[in-house]
Amino acid sequence: xxxxxxxxxxxxxxxxxxxxxxxxxxxxxxxxxxxxxxxxxxxxxxxxxxxxxxxxxxxxxxxxxxxxxxxxxxxxxxxxxxxxxxxxxxxxxxxxxxxxxxxxxxxxxxxxxxxxxxxxxxxxxxxxxxxxxxxxxxxxxxxxxxxxxxxxxxxxxxxxxxxxxxxxxxxxxxxxxxxxxxxxxxxxxxxxxxxxxxxxxxxxxxxxxxxxxxxxxxxxxxxxxxxxxxxxxxxxxxxxxxxxxxxxxxxxxxxxxxxxxxxxxxxxxxxxxxxxxxxxxxxxxxxxxxxxxxxxxxxxxxxxxxxxxxxxxxxx
Amino acid sequence: xxxxxxxxxxxxxxxxxxxxxxxxxxxxxxxxxxxxxxxxxxxxxxxxxxxxxxxxxxxxxxxxxxxxxxxxxxxxxxxxxxxxxxxxxxxxxxxxxxxxxxxxxxxxxxxxxxxxxxxxxxxxxxxxxxxxxxxxxxxxxxxxxxxxxxxxxxxxxxxxxxxxxxxxxxxxxxxxxxxxxxxxxxxxxxxxxxxxxxxxxxxxxxxxxxxxxxxxxxxxxxxxxxxxxxxxxxxxxxxxxxxxxxxxxxxx
Numbered sequence: 001x002x003x004x005x006x007x008x009x010x011x012x013x014x015x016x017x018x019x020x021x022x023x024x025x026x027x028x029x030x031x032x033x034x035x036x037x038x039x040x041x042x043x044x045x046x047x048x049x050x051x052x053x054x055x056x057x058x059x060x061x062x063x064x065x066x067x068x069x070x071x072x073x074x075x076x077x078x079x080x081x082x083x084x085x086x087x088x089x090x091x092x093x094x095x096x097x098x099x100x101x102x103x104x105x106x107x108x109x110x111x112x113x114x115x116x117x118x119x120x121x122x123x124x125x126x127x128x129x130x131x132x133x134x135x136x137x138x139x140x141x142x143x144x145x146x147x148x149x150x151x152x153x154x155x156x157x158x159x160x161x162x163x164x165x166x167x168x169x170x171x172x173x174x175x176x177x178x179x180x181x182x183x184x185x186x187x188x189x190x191x192x193x194x195x196x197x198x199x200x201x202x203x204x205x206x207x208x209x210x211x212x213x214x215x216x217x218x219x220x221x222x223x224x225x226x227x228x229x230x231x232x233x234x235x236x237x238x239x240x241x242x243x244x245x246x247x248x249x250x251x252x253x254x255x256x257x258x259x260x261x262x263x264x265x266x267x268x269x270x271x272x273x274x275x276x277x278x279x280x281x282x283x284x285x286x287x288x289x290x291x292x293x294x295x296x297x298x299x300x301x302x303x304x305x306x307x308x309x310x311x312x313x314x315x316x
Numbered sequence: 317x318x319x320x321x322x323x324x325x326x327x328x329x330x331x332x333x334x335x336x337x338x339x340x341x342x343x344x345x346x347x348x349x350x351x352x353x354x355x356x357x358x359x360x361x362x363x364x365x366x367x368x369x370x371x372x373x374x375x376x377x378x379x380x381x382x383x384x385x386x387x388x389x390x391x392x393x394x395x396x397x398x399x400x401x402x403x404x405x406x407x408x409x410x411x412x413x414x415x416x417x418x419x420x421x422x423x424x425x426x427x428x429x430x431x432x433x434x435x436x437x438x439x440x441x442x443x444x445x446x447x448x449x450x451x452x453x454x455x456x457x458x459x460x461x462x463x464x465x466x467x468x469x470x471x472x473x474x475x476x477x478x479x480x481x482x483x484x485x486x487x488x489x490x491x492x493x494x495x496x497x498x499x500x501x502x503x504x505x506x507x508x509x510x511x512x513x514x515x516x517x518x519x520x521x522x523x524x525x526x527x528x529x530x531x532x533x534x535x536x537x538x539x540x541x542x543x544x545x546x547x548x549x550x551x552x553x554x555x556x557x558x559x560x561x562x563x564x565x566x567x568x
Contacts, residue, residue: 059411063567081413089411095404099332111324112412156408 007073012037012164012194013058018067020053027053029218030067040195042205042212046310050218051198055168059089071164088162090170094149096141102152103137106159113160127155147178154182167197171204183208202302216310230300237277238298241270244291253286321414325422329395333430344387344434345441348379352442355504367506369535373448377458377534378503378527380442384435384462385469389494392427392473393486401481410566420474420562424555427470435462450534457533460544464551465526471554478562501527522550
């Protein structure tokens with residue numbers, strides 16, 4: 001896309017033909033993306049897909065080899081300082097200062113943003129309360145649980161009230177309760193700021209985000225809502241059939257049917273993938289006489305979409 | 317340039333120093349004091365006068381200077397390495413609206429402050445246990461060498477902390493480069509001990525300018541303009557190199 005095209009004023013993030021090369025390795029290939037103001041947007045991809053490179057360019061930590069990126073209309077290559085005033089960043093690592101207390105960590109961040117003490121003191125109280133850390137504000141982060149440390153990192157990123165929040169795998173390593181607490185907070189601020197999230201937890205993207213992009217090998221593969229992405233998954237309907245008895249016998253029979261693309265047996269439950277949903281009548285007819293407990297349609301998951309697009313092989 | 321970020325990071329470093337000052341001081345004072353007791357007092361009777369002054373007096377300015385510049389170097393190198401490689405706080409600073417130069421100046425200032433504070437403490441201890449007294453003007457002249465010297469070593473520490481990724485390499489650089497440069501500069505012996513063929517090269521070293529200039533200032537109250545110019549120029553060049561190297565490394 002030519003760089004001279006006018007910028008969409010409704011977009012908080014615009015990425016145009018962005019490429020990044022590290023020697024012979026190309027981390028981003030002519031990447032294009034737009035994230036709307038106030039949107040919660042997820043970027044998914046296997047390890048090494050280029051997610052962190054993209055976030056590093058958008059947060060002005062790195063320059064692209066080719067192409068342009070804009071945050072709130074400001075070019076990342078030209079307006080780094082102005083962009084950093086507008087953004088909050090939750091990096092993959094906790095990056096808390098272990099020699100400062102929780103409150104001092106927040107105070108340092110406020111001073112780096114040139115906030116006046118009168119303004120930041122109240123804001124720090126508010127955030128510590130909100131994230132359940134007020135009682136531990138004078139303790140050092142090393143004495144915190146992983147969940148508390150992560151909450152403190154999120155609080156730090158929100159201290160200066162950013163317009164765009166970048167969350168790079170914000171809940172990695174958290175227990176389910178802490179993860180839900182972070183999700184609840186992200187949901188509560190939705191609309192106030194644009195949130196750009198990368199995650200390995202597909203459930204997280206599905207729960208939180210209005211739009212999801214999947215990237216691999218530095219390229220954008222697909223983008224849309226969770227429902228839209230699931231709809232793109234090819235193949236017929238998947239049904240789970242639970243038998244009271246004789247599941248092995250019926251599994252053998254179903255396996256031989258032409259309209260059954262795939263069959264899996266797990267105890268009394270047979271999972272069949274049909275070539276087309278119209279095959280269901282044929283399957284039901286074949287099950288005549290069977291002692292059935294349940295037949296249910298299994299919804300496609302985002303994980304299946306992700307695996308179908310990026311493959312099952314483990315990345316180095 | 318706005319120095320807001322520099323001030324915030326320097327304040328952070330001073331807060332951390334204040335918390336650990338007592339435990340740090342014990343270690344800081346112990347090393348030069350042991351050397352002083354062993355050489356300045358223990359060997360004084362055997363060595364006698366060096367360049368017409370008692371040996372204890374000859375090595376005292378060098379030990380104070382060594383403490384200050386070592387503290388400046390160590391604070392800068394380890395602080396930068398730790399914040400870059402272990403704690404990732406440099407990344408956190410870099411996504412705030414401050415420039416790379418502000419971060420680097422803060423780290424240089426912190427190293428410099430460590431150097432001055434620790435050098436001062438060792439000076440007070442040495443002054444307290446020795447019969448030597450120095451006029452205030454001598455001490456002010458001495459500071460004219462100690463201040464750029466601490467800045468020079470702080471910048472050198474920043475360069476090493478930026479370039480070296482492994483802690484063991486940092487230790488090796490100190491053992492192979494920093495300490496030999498300090499010892500070659502005539503900390504324990506007069507420069508006249510060098511052969512005439514080598515002496516001019518040794519006198520060109522910034523560490524020689526620092527240690528010899530500082531000794532002349534404190535003991536005799538004299539100010540060596542060539543040594544001062546050498547030291548200040550070296551500090552400015554090292555500062556520019558530190559800023560450039562830091563920016564380049566972070567851009568990678």
